[in-house]
Amino acid sequence: MKLFDKCPLCGGDVVEKEVDKLLKGNGNTAIVKVKAEVCLHCGERLYAPDVIAKFEDVRKRLKEGKIENFIEIGKSYQVA
Numbered sequence: 624m625k626l627f628d629k630c631p632l633c634g635g636d637v638v639e640k641e642v643d644k645l646l647k648g649n650g651n652t653a654i655v656k657v658k659a660e661v662c663l664h665c666g667e668r669l670y671a672p673d674v675i676a677k678f679e680d681v682r683k684r685l686k687e688g689k690i691e692n693f694i695e696i697g698k699s700y701q702v703a
């Protein structure tokens with residue numbers, strides 16, 4: 624089921640894809656694989672409400688350090 628037939632920003636065609644979403648909290652980063660609808664024209668990603676709720680949950684867990692279920696995949700670096 625598609626959320627959008629056309630991109631709400633530019634009116635471009637939208638396709639469903641699996642994407643990596645980067646979430647940050649408390650200096651830590653988590654990558655979440657989710658389905659998104661991606662605009663072929665401007666690249667805007669559109670998420671379903673349950674996916675957005677999942678992002679909020681992951682951000683909250685990062686902030687509170689409740690990351691027992693998360694898998695460590697390496698360190699993150701910032702390049703100035």
Ligand SMILES: [Zn+2]
Pocket residue numbers: 630631632633634635662663664665666667
């Ligand atoms: Zn667009």
